[in-house]
Amino acid sequence: MLNTAISVSIAVVFISIVSYYFIMNNKSGALSMANNGLLLVSNAAKAHRYCSQVSKYVKNVLYIKFNSGPDSSLPVINKQIINIYTKASTQCGNVDVRLMLKPINSQEKLKTNRPYELIMYDRDLAKDVVNSLVNNAPPETQVQSIDSDKSVISKLLTNDGEAVKTYEYVALGGTFDRLHNGHKILLSQAALRATKHVTVGVTDVNMIQSKTLWELIEPVEIRMKAVLDFLTDINPDLEYNVCPIQDVYGPTKDDPRFQLIVVSEETKRGALKINEKRKEKGLQPLDVYTIGMAEELDQQSTEEEAKVSSSNLRMRLLGTLLREPKPNPNIPDWPYVIGLAGGIASGKSNITNKLKLKGAAIVNCDIIAHELYEPGLPLNRTIAEAFGDDVITAQGEVDRRKLGSIVFSDKDQLEKLNQLVWPAVVEEAQRRVKALGEQGYKVVVMEAAVMIRAKWYTRCHQLWAVIVPPSEAIKRLQERNNLTEEEAKQRVSAQPSNAEQVAQANVVFSPYWSYEYTQVQIDRAWEHLQNYLECRK
Missing domain, CATH: 3.40.50 (Rossmann fold)
Structure with a gap:
C-alpha cells in the first residue's frame, strides 16, 4: 500500500x-x-x-x-x-x-x-x-x-532614481478627459505614494470652459469612471474617492487627513492656494509632489501642444465621426444630405468651399433667405408688414442691418422673424436638394446658421458642425461687418452655443487654426464619408 x-x-x-x-x-x-x-x-x-x-x-x-x-x-x-x-x-x-x-x-x-x-x-x-x-x-x-x-x-539598474516617501492620505485633481499616458503617470505616482487612501477630484462643467475645445470634453461621470477603473486595476488594495469638484480646492481645504497632493507643472499653483486655505483653517500644509510634463513624442501637427495632453486628443477628434449616423426614413436615400451648422462668423463658408472642391453640391440656406428678401417676393412684403416699412430700403430691398438691430436685441422679435422666414427657406432648400440629386450629385451639403435651432438637421442624413471660440467669432464679426463689440456679442449670443451644436453633431470642424490644419479635418471627414457611402450602396 x-x-x-x-x-x-x-x-x-x-x-x-x-x-x-x-x-x-x-x-x-x-x-x-x-x-x-x-x-x-x-x-x-x-x-x-x-x-x-x-x-x-x-x-x-x-x-x-x-x-x-x-x-x-x-x-x-x-x-x-x-x-x-x-x-x-x-x-x-x-x-x-x-x-x-x-x-x-x-x-x-x-x-x-x-x-x-x-x-x-x-x-x-x-x-x-x-x-x-x-x-x-x-x-x-x-x-x-x-x-x-x-x-x-x-x-x-545603474541608477535607482529618487527616493519615494509614502503617505496614508494622498490627493490629486484634474480634468482627466480621455485618459491618456500623462494622466496615467499622475494617477500612478499618487497611488505609488499612498498606503491607505487616494482622493481624485475631477473638474466639473464650470471649471473646464477655458480648455481648448472644451465642448468635446467627456461628461464628468464618464471621466470619473475611467479614473476609478484605472486606479482599481493598478492597485485594488487602496481606498479610492473619485469625486467631481467645482473649484481648485475640492475636499483638500477642509480635510485634516490629507498629507500629500500630487500635481503637474501646470497645476502646482493650485497646490499653493490649497495650502493657503489650510493655513487659514489651522490645518497642516500638504506636502507637494510635482510631476514634470510628459513630452508628446507622437505630435501630429505643429498646431498641437508639445506635451501629452487632452487638448491634443480633442483636436485629433476634429473631422472624425463622433456619433454614428442614424437611419432617417423621412427623407430619400439619395442624394446623401449633410446638414452643416455653425454660428455666425464660425467659418462655415470656408468649410463649405473645401467640401465643394471635394465634389459636394452646396445649398446655402442663408443665401436662399437673402434671395427671398428681394423686392416683389411674398417674404419681402410679409417682413415689411411685421417689422414696419423702416426695414425696407428706397430700392424695396430688406435692410438687413436695420432688421438685425431689431431682432438681435429682442428674442421675441427674433422668434417672430424666424417663424416668417424658416418655412419658406427650408421648402426652397429641399426643392434644390432634390434637383441636385437629379443632376447626379451623390452628396449635397445644406448649410444654415439656424440648422440647430430650426431643427433642419432632422431633414438630413448627418449633421456636421463648425465651431470657433465665441471670442474669436466676435472678433471676426467686428472686422467683417464693421460692428461694435456689443453688436457682435449680441449676434453671437443670440445663436445656439458651440456646446448645443456639438451635442447633436456627427462630425465637428474648427477652422480656428491654420489653413492646413483645417484641410486635414476636411480630408479626414471626406475620406470616412466616402467609405461609409461605399458600404451603403
Whole structure:
C-alpha cells in the first residue's frame, strides 16, 4: 500500500513538471492577437524593456505585473512609471498600458477590470509564480515566454532614481478627459505614494470652459469612471474617492487627513492656494509632489501642444465621426444630405468651399433667405408688414442691418422673424436638394446658421458642425461687418452655443487654426464619408 502511494505521488509530480514545461514552452503555432494581455516580469526594472514587444499581440489593454525584490523597489517602480507611460504612445501604438503597482503574489487569483486572454512572461521569473498564475487563468489563455536581456536590465539598474516617501492620505485633481499616458503617470505616482487612501477630484462643467475645445470634453461621470477603473486595476488594495469638484480646492481645504497632493507643472499653483486655505483653517500644509510634463513624442501637427495632453486628443477628434449616423426614413436615400451648422462668423463658408472642391453640391440656406428678401417676393412684403416699412430700403430691398438691430436685441422679435422666414427657406432648400440629386450629385451639403435651432438637421442624413471660440467669432464679426463689440456679442449670443451644436453633431470642424490644419479635418471627414457611402450602396 505504501509503495503504491509513493508511486502515485511520484507520478503526479512527474506529470506536473512535464505539464508545466509543455505549457510554458509550447511555441508551436504563432500567437493570435488578444483583446487584453498580461505581461509578467521578474522585476519592475524589466517592465519598460518588454512592453513594446508584448503590445504587438494586444489590441486593447496590456497589464504589466512584476515580482518583488530589490529590483522592484519604490524608486525603481517610480522610474518605470515615467519610462513606460512617456514612451507608450510611440512604442506601444494605441494599446492601453497599465503598470500594476503591487508585486506578484503567487497565492492570489489575479483580478483585472478586463479579462486577459494572453500571458507573456520573462524566463527569469520563478516557475512556481508563473505556474500559479497560469493555473488560475481561463483554460483558453495563451501563454508564451520572452527571453531576458540582462545587459539592458543592468543598464536600467545603474541608477535607482529618487527616493519615494509614502503617505496614508494622498490627493490629486484634474480634468482627466480621455485618459491618456500623462494622466496615467499622475494617477500612478499618487497611488505609488499612498498606503491607505487616494482622493481624485475631477473638474466639473464650470471649471473646464477655458480648455481648448472644451465642448468635446467627456461628461464628468464618464471621466470619473475611467479614473476609478484605472486606479482599481493598478492597485485594488487602496481606498479610492473619485469625486467631481467645482473649484481648485475640492475636499483638500477642509480635510485634516490629507498629507500629500500630487500635481503637474501646470497645476502646482493650485497646490499653493490649497495650502493657503489650510493655513487659514489651522490645518497642516500638504506636502507637494510635482510631476514634470510628459513630452508628446507622437505630435501630429505643429498646431498641437508639445506635451501629452487632452487638448491634443480633442483636436485629433476634429473631422472624425463622433456619433454614428442614424437611419432617417423621412427623407430619400439619395442624394446623401449633410446638414452643416455653425454660428455666425464660425467659418462655415470656408468649410463649405473645401467640401465643394471635394465634389459636394452646396445649398446655402442663408443665401436662399437673402434671395427671398428681394423686392416683389411674398417674404419681402410679409417682413415689411411685421417689422414696419423702416426695414425696407428706397430700392424695396430688406435692410438687413436695420432688421438685425431689431431682432438681435429682442428674442421675441427674433422668434417672430424666424417663424416668417424658416418655412419658406427650408421648402426652397429641399426643392434644390432634390434637383441636385437629379443632376447626379451623390452628396449635397445644406448649410444654415439656424440648422440647430430650426431643427433642419432632422431633414438630413448627418449633421456636421463648425465651431470657433465665441471670442474669436466676435472678433471676426467686428472686422467683417464693421460692428461694435456689443453688436457682435449680441449676434453671437443670440445663436445656439458651440456646446448645443456639438451635442447633436456627427462630425465637428474648427477652422480656428491654420489653413492646413483645417484641410486635414476636411480630408479626414471626406475620406470616412466616402467609405461609409461605399458600404451603403
